[in-house]
Amino acid sequence: MTRNRFSSITIAICVALVVISATPLTLLAQGRDITVTPTVSYMWAGSYQTLDGDIQLKDGIQYGAILGFGAARNVRAELSWSMLSSRATFAPYYNNVGTSSPLMGLDIAMAVHYFQLGAMHYVDKGKVQPFIGMTAGAVLFHPEKVMIQGVTSSDTWRFALCFVGGLTFAMSEKVGLRIQGRLNMPIYFSGAYVGVGTGGASVGATGGVPIVQGDIGAGLSIKI
Numbered sequence: 001m002t003r004n005r006f007s008s009i010t011i012a013i014c015v016a017l018v019v020i021s022a023t024p025l026t027l028l029a030q031g032r033d034i035t036v037t038p039t040v041s042y043m044w045a046g047s048y049q050t051l052d053g054d055i056q057l058k059d060g061i062q063y064g065a066i067l068g069f070g071a072a073r074n075v076r077a078e079l080s081w082s083m084l085s086s087r088a089t090f091a092p093y094y095n096n097v098g099t100s101s102p103l104m105g106l107d108i109a110m111a112v113h114y115f116q117l118g119a120m121h122y123v124d125k126g127k128v129q130p131f132i133g134m135t136a137g138a139v140l141f142h143p144e145k146v147m148i149q150g151v152t153s154s155d156t157w158r159f160a161l162c163f164v165g166g167l168t169f170a171m172s173e174k175v176g177l178r179i180q181g182r183l184n185m186p187i188y189f190s191g192a193y194v195g196v197g198t199g200g201a202s203v204g205a206t207g208g209v210p211i212v213q214g215d216i217g218a219g220l221s222i223k224i
Contacts (some may be wrong), residue, residue, distance in 0.1 A: 016152065025135040026172060033069060033070035033076075033223070034067075034068070034069045034223065034224050035066075035067075035068045035069070035176075035222060035223050035224070036065065036066070036067055036068075036221075036222050036223045036224055037065065037067075037068065037178055037219040037220065037221040037222070038063075038064075038065050038219055038220060039063070039064045039082070039178070039180075039217055039218065040061065040062070040063055040064075040217050040218065040219065041061070041062045041063050041064070041182075041211060041216055041217020041218070042059070042060070042061060042062070042215060042216060042217060043059060043060060043061075043062040043081070043084045043112075043214070043215040044059050044084050044214045044215070045057030045058060045059050045060070045112065045213055046085060046211045046212055046213045046214075047091075048210050048211045049210075051085065052092055052093065053090055053091050053092035053093045054090075054091045054093075055088055055089070055090055055091075055106065055193045056088070056089050056090075056091050057086045057087070057110060057112070057211075057213075058086045058087045058088075058089070059086075060084055060085065060086050061081055061084075061085075062082050062083065062215055062217065064080060064081055064082030064083065064114075064219075065080065065081055065082075066078050066079070066080040066219065066221075067080070067106055068120075068176075069077045069222070070183040071119060072077065073123045074092050074121060074123070074124060075119055075120070075121055075122070076119065076120050076122065076131075077117075077118070077119050078116075078117070078118055078120060078133075078135065078142065079116070079117050080114070080115075080116045080117075080135065081113065081114065081115055081116075082113070082215075083111060083112065083113050083114075084111065084112040085109070085111055085159040086109075086110045086111070086112060087107060087108065087109055087110060088106060088107070088108055088109075088110040088143060089106060089107045090105070090106035090107075094180050100137065108143050108146050108153060109143065109144040110140075110141060110142065110143045110144070111140075111142040111143075112139065112140070112141055112142070112213075113139065113140040113142065114137070114138075114139050114160060114162065114184060115137045115138045115139075115140075116135035116136065116137040116160070116162055117135060117136065117137050118133055118134050118135025118136060118137075118162070118164075119133050119134070120132065120133035121133055121137075122168075123206075126170075127169060127170040128167060128168070128169055129167065129168045129170075130165075130166070130167050131164075131165065131166060131167070131168065131180075132164065132165045133138060133163075133164050134161065134162065134163050134164065134177035135161070135162045135164065136159075136160070136161050137159075137160060137162075138157055138158065138159060138160060138163075139157070139159075139160040139184070139186045140155060140156070140157055140189040141155065141156040141157075141158075142155050143155070152160075158172075158186035158187060158188055158210075159186070159187045159188075160184060160185060160186045160187065161184075161185050161187065162182050162183065162184050162185070163182065163183045163185075164181070164182050165180065165181055166178065166179050166180030166181060167180075168221060173223075174222060174223045175220060175221065175222055175223075176220070176221040177218065177219075177220060177221070178218060178219045178220070178221050179217075179218045180217065180218070180219075181214070181215070182214065182215050182216075182217070183212070183213075183214050184212070184213040184214065184215070185212055185213075186211055186213075188208060188210060196217055
């Protein structure tokens with residue numbers, strides 16, 4: 001295991017621990033409807049635009065887990081992690097893109113990790129319960145350690161939002177089937193400003209969504 005990979009895993013574990021520490025532990029201690037849901041899904045990984053072309057991530061199978069607990073009536077708080085093992089390739093816009101571009105020849109392994117915390121609102125329909133919600137947290141793009149024309153690959157962290165919707169089917173008192181879809185949006189911030197004038201003060205930030213990803217999958221929810 002390289003030092004770069006060890007450092008990335010260490011950072012990922014630290015992020016997960018920080019998010020867990022933000023969970024209302026008093027609710028967990030009271031044992032209020034806690035569930036653990038291993039998940040498997042198919043992710044459309046998307047592409048990232050550059051001046052010369054697109055960096056495309058290969059679609060694939062994503063694995064993850066969700067820790068959920070009752071937070072209020074028809075509302076569940078959720079802590080989740082998911083990981084896609086993919087490849088990143090460069091697709092130039094024009095055939096005459098110069099070979100001097102460090103992106104030429106890019107074809108490397110890439111892992112995408114999402115660490116999220118949020119809430120789901122459920123509609124009580126008996127054994128079948130539709131839900132919708134949103135989560136926020138971080139996404140880690142973790143490429144394999146390579147050097148392309150003098151440029152070394154490195155990890156990239158971004159703030160991320162996920163919009164979630166789906167259904168749960170009660171199979172027994174302790175086990176349920178969860179089917180869901182997610183729209184994942186990493187976000188970067190390029191600047192911030194503070195304005196003061198006769199009309200008052202304002203604060204804002206600028207940024208964007210460099211890539212949009214989506215997944216659909218299922219999991220077994222187990223009450224503990």
